[in-house]
Amino acid sequence: MKKILDPESPLHFLPKGIQSNQLMICDSLRFSLEMADYSFEELIFHIENVENMTEQFRMRGLARFHNKEFENSILDYNRALKLDPSLHYVLKSRAFSLLFLRRMDEAILDLKKAVEIKPTGDYYDNLSEFYELKGDSENAFYYHEKAIEQSPIEARLWYNYAVYLVKYGRNEEALEKYDKAISLWPMYPDAISNREILIESMKNK
Secondary structure (H helix, E strand, O other): OOOOOOOOOOOOOOOOOOOOOOOOOOOOOOOOOOOOOHHHHOOOOOOOOOOOHHHHHHHHHHHHHHHHOHHHHHHHHHHHHHHOEEEEEEHHHHHHHHHHHHOOHHHHHHHHHHHOOOHHHHHHHHHHHHHHOOOOHHHHHHHHHHHHHOOOOOHHHHHHHHHHHHHHHHHHHHHHHHHHHHHHOOOOHHHHHHHHHHHHHHOOO
């Protein structure tokens, strides 16, 4: 059962299996960053045609992230944030770079700063994923709840929560979350498929 952090963006390569004291890269968990669908060359082209320095730093950070230069991407995000500390989306981008460098606590701190500036279901969902990767189920559950509370009409947030609940054997609750996701998006293929699988597994117990 796969989670979807953002179905509208195609960049999906997040290391999974992060424990409290160790990071193990195994199965991929999809995630998104703004403009991640651009090639490295296209990002460079856009950078050269942006006059705003803050935006140049942000876009260069994205280009470097896209090129897997995570340390350098952080340097550019730092420059953008120095010019404008309120850029919540840059904090999110920096959080993912920090994650790839196994600096989980710093990554979580950036996401918390982002959600303080702009509380969104997406940011809360990201926090739940980061805590899940860290092995902190208590906070992962907490931020899943915050995500659906903040953005109750986003089907993918209910879906993501359902997947996490199944992992912990909370099948009845997961079924309710799948039902909610499908009520918001009746043709949600993953939710429909996973719901059917869950019902079958519950029958066989």
